[in-house]
Amino acid sequence: MTRGLSDKxxxxxxxxxxxxxxxxxxxxxxxxxxxxxxxxxxxxPDLARRAGRAAPLRPPPEDEILRELDDGDRLGARLICACEPDFPHRLASLDPPPPVIWALGHYELLPQPSIAIVGARIASAAGQRFARQLAAELGQHGHVVVSGLARGVDGAAHEGSLSTGTIAVLGGGIADIYPPEHAGLHARIAEAGCIVSESAPLRRAQAKDFPRRNRIISGLSLGVVVVEAELKSGSLITARLAAEQGRDVFAVPGSPLDPRAKGPNDLIRQGAILCEGVEDVLRSLSASPSMRERERTWDPDPAADDLDHDALRERLAALLSPTPVSRDELVRAVKAPTSAVMAALVELALAERADLLPGGLVSSA
Structure with missing residues (x-):
């Protein structure tokens, strides 16, 4: 449901x-x-305690949250909550969407048609030239370009689209400039484009933040173009997330002698759309059906009221392992209503006994 929020x-x-x-x-x-x-x-606190959390679960104090809001105000940024009308509609269609984002700059770019361009940090000169040119041509055709402000392909994509519209999604807060040599590019994007983060404005990026960053890059976009990437890279994670979100995945082919071509070539082998230029992207987008936003409502199952919720929670905990499993599979295993299983899994997560992962997966913590 889209609605405004009071300050409280x-x-x-x-x-x-x-x-x-x-x-x-x-x-x-x-x-x-x-x-x-x-x-x-x-x-x-009571949900976490019942699920076996050792230390009390205490939400952050209001003073800490007010400081975050003040930090954003001082930077000239805007906090957009997932229920608000200005929250980007493609991001809102994710299951689930990020609860909040901070936006610095021209946040009106966020709902516009966007294409992500991602790739290797240590990119070849040819790869950077391709990313820069593709970004410029996409901009000329009315598309905003989304990337992650990293070295190599990301930076080239931002440079190519600065004049037509670019969005940089960061792992840290909107004020966390990484790599440091992109301080000038960060400032230019804040002036002419938009910088986005799910994190608090002054938060320094940690390794665990980048998969969330990648999910937002793909979530804002109609499709993701991978220019260069080795087989184990964040760019391929972004491509996988895009496929899970129903977005188009494009891959730029390269020489089999270059390790940076292995990622895109493997994506093509798996069914990604071969991209040799802007025409390939535009052709695919024109043929794709428009995305539909999903409306989700909380639908309690009356049968869940008759369950022993404590016993169900412990049965689910015993089924979890470090190997992720789908929530649907857990529902089938315990033969309990989906609403009750989800409630129990959230309680286990609050108690740090489970990890709720993107794509409907769950693992032990």
Whole structure:
């Protein structure tokens, strides 16, 4: 449901989003289950305690959240919550969407037709030239270019699209400039484009932040173009996330003698769209059906009221392992209503006994 938030609701929304162990999956479930972030915050400590959390789960104090809001205001950034009308509609269609994003610069670029261009940090001169030219041509055809402000292909894609519209998605906060040599590019994007992050404005990026960053890059975009990437790279993670989100995946072919071509060549082998220029992207987009936003509602199952919820939670905990498994498979294994299984999994996540992963997967923590 799209709606505005009062200052009080906004504070509670951000406080719930910043609570330890509450990721996008848990946030989405808690909001639907309890109806508001305020009620979810009240219920959190007891849910975590019942699930076996050793230390009390305490949401961050309001002062900490107010400091984050002040930091964003000082930078001239805007906080956009997932329920608000200005939240990008393609990002809102993710299951689940990030609860909040910070946007610095021209946030009106976010809902416009966008294509992501990603690739190797240590990119060849030819790869960077291709990314820069493709970004410029996409911009000339009315597409905003999304990338991650990294060295190599990302930086070239931003440079090529600065004059027509570019979005940089960061792993750290919007003020965390990485790599340092992109300080000038960061400033130019903040002036002419838009910088986006799911993290607090002053947060320094950590390794665990980059998969979330990649999910937003693909989530904002109609498709993702991989220019150069080795077989184990963040760019291929972005491509996988794009495929899971129903976006087009494009790959630029390269020489089999170059390790940086192995990633795109393997994507083509798996069914990605071969990209030799802007015409390949435009042709595919014109043939693709428009994306539909999903409407999700909390639909309690009356049968769930008769369950022994403590026993169900422990059965699920025993089924989990470090190998991710789908939530649907767990539902089949315990033969319990989906709503009850999801509630139990969220409680296990709050107690740090489970990890709720993108794509409907769950593993032990």
């Amino acid at each position: 609701e906004r504070l509670a929304w951000l406080r719930l989003a910043r609570t330890e162990t509450v990721g996008p999956v848990a946030f989405d479930h808690l909001l639907q289950r309890f109806g508001s972030p305020e009620r979810a915050l009240i219920a959190l």
